[in-house]
Amino acid sequence: MTGLAKQHGSFFKGVALVTVMAFILILSMVMLPLVLGVFQQTSSATVTKRNITLTETLNSAAELVKYKLSTASTGLSEVGIAQGRLKLKSLNCTATIANFGNQPTYRYYDFEVLFTPASNNESGVTFTGSAVEQIVGGALPSKVHITHISTK
Amino acid sequence: MFSLGVWCSKTLLMDQWYNSPMKRHNSFKGMTLLEVVFAMLLLSILMTSIAFGGTSVLLAVKNRTENASKYVLAMNKAQALVLSEGQPFSNSATFSISATGLITYYEAKEESASSDVFTLQRKEVNLKSELQQLGLGDMISSTVLRVANDPNAVEVKLGMVDEDGRAYENAVFMRKVINASPLLPRNFSQRCQSSFASSKKCTVPLMFPARGFVKDGLVTSVSSKGFAQSTSTAPWQVVDFTYDLTATDVINGVPVYKNLQISTSTSAPIQCPIVPSMMGIDGSVTETAAVRVGGPQP
Numbered sequence: 113m114t115g116l117a118k119q120h121g122s123f124f125k126g127v128a129l130v131t132v133m134a135f136i137l138i139l140s141m142v143m144l145p146l147v148l149g150v151f152q153q154t155s156s157a158t159v160t161k162r163n164i165t166l167t168e169t170l171n172s173a174a175e176l177v178k179y180k181l182s183t184a185s186t187g188l189s190e191v192g193i194a195q196g197r198l199k200l201k202s203l204n205c206t207a208t209i210a211n212f213g214n215q216p217t218y219r220y221y222d223f224e225v226l227f228t229p230a231s232n233n234e235s236g237v238t239f240t241g242s243a244v245e246q247i248v249g250g251a252l253p254s255k256v257h258i259t260h261i262s263t264k
Numbered sequence: 265m266f267s268l269g270v271w272c273s274k275t276l277l278m279d280q281w282y283n284s285p286m287k288r289h290n291s292f293k294g295m296t297l298l299e300v301v302f303a304m305l306l307l308s309i310l311m312t313s314i315a316f317g318g319t320s321v322l323l324a325v326k327n328r329t330e331n332a333s334k335y336v337l338a339m340n341k342a343q344a345l346v347l348s349e350g351q352p353f354s355n356s357a358t359f360s361i362s363a364t365g366l367i368t369y370y371e372a373k374e375e376s377a378s379s380d381v382f383t384l385q386r387k388e389v390n391l392k393s394e395l396q397q398l399g400l401g402d403m404i405s406s407t408v409l410r411v412a413n414d415p416n417a418v419e420v421k422l423g424m425v426d427e428d429g430r431a432y433e434n435a436v437f438m439r440k441v442i443n444a445s446p447l448l449p450r451n452f453s454q455r456c457q458s459s460f461a462s463s464k465k466c467t468v469p470l471m472f473p474a475r476g477f478v479k480d481g482l483v484t485s486v487s488s489k490g491f492a493q494s495t496s497t498a499p500w501q502v503v504d505f506t507y508d509l510t511a512t513d514v515i516n517g518v519p520v521y522k523n524l525q526i527s528t529s530t531s532a533p534i535q536c537p538i539v540p541s542m543m544g545i546d547g548s549v550t551e552t553a554a555v556r557v558g559g560p561q562p
Binding site: 142157164166171207208209211218220242 | 372
């Protein structure tokens with residue numbers, strides 16, 4: 113009787129193990145599409161986030177150049193924004209048109225702005241473009257026209 | 265529940281079975297057969313409810329996640345589609361939105377690396393059609409709006425409703441970054457020096473087309489005074505200049521002018537016309553500018 117009970121016990125133990133394994137298998141099959149879906153969502157969200165970041169930093173880069181030229185600021189060439197850091201890498205005056213007092217009326221610039229994302233997993237982007245500064249004179253700030261901007 | 269069942273069966277039926285003078289019923293490990301049957305019945309009810317409840321919860325989670333995956337992915341795809349149009353749109357000189365949501369814009373492209381005059385390429389963004397091509401046309405609706413307090417921005421509203429009636433909404437912005445101002449080209453002085461000397465007239469292409477001179481409204485011709493000198497040390501003389509906008513084109517249904525022609529009353533080697541304020545195709549305005557032609561350059 114004791115031996116029979118032992119035999120039954122070991123048999124049920126085996127069944128229990130198989131049941132648990134089958135349950136795990138079924139669960140994993142159910143979970144697999146869910147996990148794949150979550151992965152797809154994550155990668156899709158990453159792409160969208162990067163596009164949004166690029167669009168927003170492009171605007172910010174243009175604003176940084178405008179600020180730099182219109183205020184004739186010598187110091188500020190790097191700013192921190194939510195998405196990372198923007199650095200005015202170069203701002204080269206390529207031509208000038210003067211007025212009758214030999215003072216500049218128009219200055220033409222080519223610029224480069226380097227964007228370093230806050231996240232270490234993303235690579236930086238360089239924006240290049242051109243701008244024209246119209247010197248209004250007096251105490252008024254210069255009027256800056258961004259004529260072109262794009263990613264390098 | 266199982267314990268409750270056993271307790272009930274014992275309490276209620278004890279007298280009937282244990283105190284009965286009749287022969288005791290068969291038992292299984294200390295429980296009467298009826299107790300076991302009753303316990304099994306309760307257990308089966310419990311297990312059934314757990315099985316159905318658990319399955320329904322699992323199914324709900326599965327459906328929710330699959331739906332989320334389906335609809336969120338669709339929304340992400342639509343959002344990425346709109347954003348992908350953002351880069352060329354940031355270089356648009358001007359744009360318009362039709363009643364059906366068609367965005368027409370003119371992307372500014374440099375003619376060459378040495379030239380700073382831009383050609384405008386007409387482009388269209390038909391988001392409804394592009395969503396249709398991606399297979400999202402029936403799922404996602406899009407509305408294109410001009411942002412009220414920002415004339416350079418476009419808002420694209422995306423929306424959809426899933427099978428359960430849950431609404432997914434999103435808004436994506438596209439912004440025009442450049443200023444399409446009718447500026448003089450950087451080699452303006454070099455271009456006009458010999459022209460003024462030979463024909464008292466100079467025509468230069470504007471970096472972006474102009475809608476007109478800003479003078480009591482928009483006009484295409486303005487006369488005003490400027491200065492001229494015979495040598496760089498001679499005193500400046502007041503002379504007459506006439507400014508005309510030429511090379512007509514039509515952009516977004518509005519006549520625009522690609523060239524500026526300056527006529528002068530003198531052929532002096534050094535001249536300083538004062539170019540009137542001009543309005544660009546995107547509404548940006550240049551300031552009146554005194555620009556010297558000839559003489560020492562800064």
